[in-house]
Amino acid sequence: MPVTEQALTDALKQVVDPNTGKDFVSTKVLRNLSVQGGEVAFDVELGYPAKSQIAALRSALVAAARSVPGVDNVSVNISSKITAHAVQRGVQLLPGVKNIVAVASGKGGVGKSTTSANLALALAAEGASVGLLDADIYGPSQAMMMGVNGRPESSDGKTMEPLLGHGVQVMSIGLLVDQDQAMIWRGPMATQALEQMLRQTNWQELDYLIVDLPPGTGDIQLTLSQRVPMTGAVIVTTPQDIALIDAKKAIKMFEKVGVPILGLVENMAVHVCSNCGHQEHIFGAHGGQKMAAEYKLDYLGALPLAMAIREQADSGTPTVVAEPDGELAGIYKSVARQVAVAIAQKNKDFSSKFPTIKVSKDT
Template sequence: MAEIDKGAVVEALKAVRVDQLGTDIVSAGWVRDAVVSGGHVTFAIEVPPELGPQLEPVRAEAERVIAALPGVAQVTAVLTADRAAGSAPPPPPPPPPAGAAGHGHGHSHSHAPRGPAPGMMGHGGGTGRLELPNIKHIVAVASGKGGVGKSTTAANIALALARLGLKVGLFDADIYGPSVPRVMGLAGQKPMARGDRIVPLRNHGVTVMSIGFMVEEDSPVVWRGPMVVGALEQLLRDVEWGELDVMIVDMPPGTGDTQLTMSQRVPLAGAVIVSTPQDIALLDARKGLFMFRKVEVPVLGIIENMSYHQCPKCGHREELFGHGGARRTAEELEAPFLGEIPLDLKIREATDAGRPIVVAEPDGPHATAYLDIAKSIWSTLSGDSPEAQPAKKKPRFWFR
């Protein structure tokens, strides 16, 4: 069957009317980012923020209309809302750590989440747990804020787990700045549909899926968290992950409702918190830790990233942000300390080139550090560690 084209998708969407407007979604100029790939159609419906919560039926109708077209195997429609004039501006991006030589993709963090309006939860479909029986352990990699190296850490841990001989998936749930396609050397690629399933991409021995494959990376929209949860769930459910020993999830930064919903809907085996030393000082990492404990997701441990800087010429070790904060915080909070990764230009260059350091320099000291972290995570998951159930204990104190 011939593949449907973008024009036909837009044409068909003219049948989707919005009662509140007295017109259709195409005439209203709401249809964005339509992508057709191997019978899989994705598009965004960009709606006025104040109407957002009421428009779920319109989104569902748009999906139905496109699904009925010949040549369409699968449809993913998401509601998005543009940053409205007069609404709160997004928080400023975090200051680049000294020596990080520019973040390279600072735009990712300029679309920071705004808190969803009260009463908007529940647009992600059901409220029960998603059943993902072929995936043995799902581990969320989280951080208090963006720019701390969460994606870099998630990718390197996934690659290190794969080097231990495990079947590994990496799922990018960071809807505000999906960077896994780039980090894993898969930028610009699109997954294919097989029947009503999506075939994930693979690189460096890891199975990869990202919301970034479905939308333009620089798409000037602010995702409305609760509405996007439905899209994330669809990506988890409808993707042919195959049998996995571990799935690493690159979570959005922060502790918003999206994270909370994800941690309640996805059967997480545990969470790993990534933070920089100064992030620890600002208590952002603690908030993440307490959020996971609140929803009874075991915190597998804390990783201190950009921990110290070692001079490549003389080997001198420079403690940029009062290194060691993560270890102390971990002790204080009774969470395992998983390790520290230095600030090193090589790590950044490897990541930004789509060949994370575990692949680029498999025998180097950084790969070894990630491998040690991966071993420790795996021993907790597989149950041969005394730290196996950190969250089963009641947290002894709470941070607000």
């Protein structure tokens, strides 16, 4: 019997995307299906980066197609196309940046900056073009974490070139001032400096710009939420009740300004003794997981209180690049994929495609 498209699509529907829980056919991700005798070819275009999963996805799709009688050879092209998605109403997209993701905690000391750096690196490892903006004007740390130093170059005296750290474009106030210089600025000056770094940096065609927010819900957070096109936010907390109190404030702030929350990361969830392997919940157990359920947020994952994470960040080689195949890097990559998938499932931004309307006396 000749191979039919219907038989093929029925077989391919049995392959489920592990990141979305849906098949590739009904979601119209599978395209350009071609059947020529026993030769079958098709494309799969993902809306998120998934470099580490492409080989397994291809194998599953090829096996499904070959289960149809008469199929001899299968050619599958899997690619990722990341587009700009909807932001707050009335806020224009930033040139050269498709999606901006804020990483917030509401409280300092919960590992937000470390999570931001590893999230950016994990997205880059999965094949995306990524930038990292250090929005903590008073306590910048991303330059050190990402292993970058020196002053950003400017060819026109008006804009700056981001520095490159492990394949990620980086900008931080820490690159513009001496390391021991304190930024003794009032709120308006700090927010103006942040906006300049954001808008006067020559970001090079970013799929994602990760913004490491300072603690709290003050001027900088409000400025970003109200005047910067935010695709979504990621909340970082420890299980400790004190941290959860401030994390809830960050959640409420984003809700009020119309920025969707992409999920919650529970940091320092458990300490595992490096000598004996004993596990101890130093900051309490499952507090972040319970809060995610309470606020109906996606629980993106839990990271342990591990010395390796701290040592690697301090050395300028965060976990995802220090041990790319390790267990901890795997958790960060899982978090990154979930964030990217959540963004891909949002409405796309069509503001740039809207036609220009001209009104004259002759119309």
